[in-house]
Every structure is written in structure tokens, then in C-alpha cells.
Amino acid sequence: MIIYNGKKDSIKNLSITFIVCLLILIVNTTFITNLTAKVVLFFIFIPVTFMVYKGIILKITLDDEKIKIYKPFYVNTIYFKDIAFCALHGIDDERSLLYAFVRKKWPKKKGVRGIKANLSFEDIVKIVSQDEGNTNLDINFNMAAKVPLSFVENSDDLKTQILTNVSNKHKEILKNM
Numbered sequence: 001m002i003i004y005n006g007k008k009d010s011i012k013n014l015s016i017t018f019i020v021c022l023l024i025l026i027v028n029t030t031f032i033t034n035l036t037a038k039v040v041l042f043f044i045f046i047p048v049t050f051m052v053y054k055g056i057i058l059k060i061t062l063d064d065e066k067i068k069i070y071k072p073f074y075v076n077t078i079y080f081k082d083i084a085f086c087a088l089h090g091i092d093d094e095r096s097l098l099y100a101f102v103r104k105k106w107p108k109k110k111g112v113r114g115i116k117a118n119l120s121f122e123d124i125v126k127i128v129s130q131d132e133g134n135t136n137l138d139i140n141f142n143m144a145a146k147v148p149l150s151f152v153e154n155s156d157d158l159k160t161q162i163l164t165n166v167s168n169k170h171k172e173i174l175k176n177m
Helices: 008-031 035-055 121-131 155-176
Strands: 002-005 059-062 066-071 074-079 083-090 096-105 110-112 145-147
Touching: 002 155, 008 035, 059 155, 074 096, 074 145, 083 121, 083 155, 096 155, 110 121, 121 155
Parallel strands: none
Antiparallel strands: 002 059, 059 066, 066 074, 083 096, 096 110, 096 145
């Protein structure tokens, strides 16, 4: 198991901002008597607190089967066997985000979350591996699982490891088809 710790400056700054936002919310609910001011401050600081919390990544662990993203109150697990394909959004050299489109089961159908086509997981893996990135799939990036590579140390190594593991799992899936 490989552990990629969160960047210290990022964790420190976001944690301080998160605590300050929570304290302002507590002060808002207990000491401010004007209802209009209370509602305005409440609607300002709830989204800010939520967005700051989404950016706090304590660590990301990686083994042969899964990726675990550790946040202060939550652990998100993504299994390599469930990833149909990945898309890398590189803003610049130091900031990047990996979108993982994973297999999901709904009550009436099975497919890949974030892809609107009614295709099976295996069909999507086959299409993506044959087209080499030039697919005609209707993709919704908001529905993909996100791996924030830029919030951890050694993000280039993490990116390489994830893409290698996904590629190996795809080779196994294509071999079994």
C-alpha cells in the first residue's frame, strides 16, 4: 500500500478557513438577533464551508485493488475493477484532477455513472480502449468520481500509478471478453 500524504500548507490553510467559517456560523446562530442578517450570513457561509471542506484531503492511499481518499470525516473508496475510463484535467504543472468514471448499478439498469449512453460497462471499456481517446460518448464530468491529485505530495507518481493500474484492469477485462 502506497500512502500519499496531503500537502501541509493546503491542509493547514483550508483547516483554518474551515474552523473560522464554522465559528462564524456558531456566532451567527447564537449572538445575532436580526433575522435578516442571520439568514444572509447563514447562506453565505454554508456554501463557503462546504467548498472548503471538499478541498481538505488528508491523504490518498493506493494499492493493487483500490484508491482511498481520506477527508476529515469521510473516506471515499474507488475500486480499479469498477473504473471504465479516466480523464485527466491538467490545469498546469502543479494542479490536476483525475476524473474516474465508475460502474454503477441502478434499480432497472447497469452502466457507467456519468455516461448517458445505455451501454454496459464492458462495452464502454471496449469502446474507450479501441478509440484511443476519440470517443463519441455523451459524458457528464460532474457525475464522475474525482481524485484531486494536486492536493497531495508526489502527485505525478500517484497519477502514473493510477493510470497504470486502470490500464492493467482494462487488459484483464478485454482478455476475458
